[in-house]
Amino acid sequence: MDLLLIADEQVSMIEKYLYRGEMFALQDDDLKALCVVTQEEPGVYELKNIATVPKYQRKGxxxxxxxxLVDHYKGVGKELYVGTGDNPDILHFYEKCGFRRSHIVKNFFVDNYDHPIYENGQQLVDMVYLKQSL
Ligand SMILES: CC(C)(COP(=O)(O)OP(=O)(O)OC[C@H]1O[C@@H](n2cnc3c(N)ncnc32)[C@H](O)[C@@H]1OP(=O)(O)O)[C@@H](O)C(=O)NCCC(=O)NCCS
Structure with missing residues (x-):
């Protein structure tokens, strides 16, 4: 949970997808990164949370x-989505990973979280969705 909270800072929001999703952990001698993927409809998957342990970030x-994940869901799914705040660094990361912008859910962070969420001093308001074909 400590690691999931780096990517999504409200436990009640994490619990909305944690128990219905599949969790993947990248680990060798030590845990490096973690993520949760849900199925939203037949063939449509969504990456709900991804976090790399801070000391291992920017190492690939x-x-x-x-x-x-893309390799794992290839064959069973047709699209993988991810939603994020409008943060240029994170958007760049997802674009580097093969995602392309899809759509925006207006006011997602204001309507769904019990407190304002800030990243790099900027309040998150809309959810930006990206997707890639599987
Ligand atoms: C976002 C996150 C999962 C990226 O994981 P990572 O293991 O550090 O990323 P990688 O090392 O695989 O990065 C691959 C490429 O993505 C881009 N990238 C990754 N993090 C970036 C950042 N903070 N700013 C700009 N570009 C970034 C870079 O192009 C990078 O390649 P490079 O290092 O050769 O330039 C990680 O920074 C993290 O856990 N952040 C906190 C949680 C979070 O915000 N999760 C996403 C919520 S939607």
Whole structure:
């Protein structure tokens, strides 16, 4: 949960997808990165949370985990979505991992969280969705 909270800071929001999703952990001698994927409808999957242990960030583990997911769901699914706040660094990470912008859910962070969420001093308001074909 400590690691999941880095990517999504409200436990009640994590619990909405944690128990119906599949969790993947990238680990060798040590845990490197973690993510949760849900099925939203037949053939449509969504990456709900991904976090790399802070001391291992920017070493390729997040990208490697997403490449594994795409390979894992290929054949059973047709699309993989991910939603995130409008944060240029995170959007760049997902684009580097093969996602392309899809649509926006207006006011998602304001309507669904019990407190304002800030990243890099900027309040998150809308959810930006990206997707890639499987
Ligand atoms: C986002 C996150 C999962 C990326 O994981 P990571 O293992 O550090 O990412 P990688 O090392 O695989 O990065 C691959 C590429 O994505 C891009 N990238 C990754 N993190 C980035 C950042 N903070 N800013 C800009 N580009 C970034 C870079 O192009 C990077 O390649 P490079 O290091 O050769 O330039 C990680 O930073 C993290 O856990 N952040 C906190 C939780 C979070 O915000 N999760 C997403 C919520 S929607």
């Amino acid at each position: 583990f997040g990208q490697h985990l997403i490449a594994y």
